[in-house]
Amino acid sequence: MAKLRVGLLFGGRSGEHEVSIKSARAIAKALSAEQNANKYEILPFYIQKDGRWLAGEAPEKVLATGTPLLESEQSTSSEGNLTSNPQAQTLSKWQSPSQVAQVDVWFPILHGPNGEDGTIQGLLTLMQVPFVGSGVLGSAMGMDKIAMKMAFEQAGLPQVKYKAITRTQVWSNPCVFPKLCDEIEAALGYPAFVKPANLGSSVGIAKVRSRQELEAALDNAASYDRRLVVEAGVVAREVECAVLGNDQPQASVVGEITYDSDFYDYETKYTEGLADLLIPAQLPDAIARQIQDMALQAFAGVDAAGLARVDFFYVEATQEVLINEINTLPGFTATSMYPQLWAHSGVSFPELVDRLIQLAIERHSPS
Template identity: 50%
Template sequence: MQHKVAVLMGGRSGEHEVSLQSARYIMDSLKEVGHSVLAIGITNDGQWLYHPDIWQMLVDGADLSEAQPVSLDLNYQGLGLLVDGEPLDLDIVFPVLHGPFGEDGTVQGALELSGVPYVGSGVLGSAVGMDKVQMKIAFRARNLPMGSYIAFNAWEWDDGRRELVARIEERLGTPLFVKPANLGSSVGISKVTTIRELLPAVEEALKYDSKIIVEAGITGREIECSVLGNEHARASVPGEIVPANDFYDYSAKYLDEKSRLIIPAQLPDDVTQRVRDLAVEAFHAVDAAGLARVDMFVKSDGSVYLNEINTMPGFTAISMYPKLWEASGLGGPELVNRLVELGLARHWRRGRLQHKRQEDNND
């Protein structure tokens, strides 16, 4: 069945440009299977805008004065998305937004209030999947294997960085990975090989978030697995990343072609199955829905450790999420069509829930 799909792109996060690349691939795939696509751009300063050429306008940094402002009618089962006060004719929203103010539950919450169906995880799954600290707490609650880490806020760093550095050195050693807690696409991440490098790495991460996570480095192969579904999620074949640099950073993901992707990953059958099982377990641990990519490490002894989950993974032509499903027999157009179906199904099920106490009619 063909649907009218509004694709949200851009956003206020440091992953604005990545979102535009993902949106291009998704819009082309949606059109290929017959869906009508309406592009809604979100600028770096948070303006929601509609224009037939909004994608190109945002990519080019063009004048946006001719674009029409978009707003949300927050009355549940109301009008949904409005352009100059007039409702848009749409069936579902596909929020192709990476990072804060898009992948973190904020936009999902607004769409829930408006009663608009949307693709992907809900408020809780998006929020937990965005915050690497809460994510690891959720993993730990399910006894899922992961590496050691220490998390802290900006004020804790300001008040006691010397003590924090000492604790990190004692508990985690080196190498380390220093990350903003609420950002993806490897933005703001540094690899630290000596403790002297820790201070500038933390300062770099603090440019992007006030909560920081420092993870102990794990020596192993970088393995990724895509997940698709709602309650009955399934995992793709795993893939391996062989980065050209020390780790798979922003440039390696989106700008250069030197890093190698091995699909499917050459792993023993039992390890492959463990990776796929663990991906689905991580998916349910954070209450994800629709789609996610789960990143892991596989050590030389075959043990598997979770790194993180991305509830709105990169979706460009070279991104692992669609490439892994393609290798599993599900091409890009069929994949995005399935995601639309999953979003509509989730909305239908949630709409059947009762939100008010039923009066007892018994005497």
């Protein structure tokens, strides 16, 4: 049988560009592993930070080196550079590039805005070619923390108290801002977490313990997004569960994240040695099963597909489990929590990548 040509799409315009490259390298290695090498051919596509799409030698170089492409290294060939002018893209750019037309199934591994928020999923849907992961709705709801929380409420999943606000409330009227802070303090108290609604990897997130810190955090978060969420702080263990599947998904063993920093911020997530992953988490069996069940409910609640990692707070003092968030395109390096959870559940990294591609094809096929 002819090999399936997998369009490995990575890089992107978000602040998680470098993380995407690491994930793509791990996936490329898994696709080249012995059990997959005769099934798949990799066609890499690299999106630069300026939005330019590159095929051919340029993405292969990025995969080989693990570093973003410098401006001086950009491909100048008409075939390698799929969108040489991002500001003047037209439909004709997409009608005939040979590399795009050859793809049998897409594997987007773009983290953050323009990668896991439904935008690239909409483009891939228009191409009418299977792609790994959630569609437009699941991706958008999984990215927007406010929409996500509303979906969790609808599904009956317990979560921390929160308040959704907008940039307009923070910036437009100096007289309204103090009242807004009063309402947040009354509803949530301290400590609290201020977050942009649509950014990943803890970008723009701050833990606040006073009015002064709250005001500064709201102003900072508003510079990242027009929608913000403030959450009540909780003393709890942070545990995670991976989900794999489409209409009949499965949940992995439960893992736990431990760290010494004040909270699980960007630096702690991506600096080696600052956080430890404990798999499986040392939890009562009933609690572990509850977390797995809630992960599957959350997956269905946002209409996710293929893969997701669901994060929870376990309040040990009260035996309470609170859902935190769902990530529909989690980090995918060999040391990331998602593939490690499945490795401890009996699914190796190469097998996991293979199953995700097959799930993409299954979901795209007419029933």
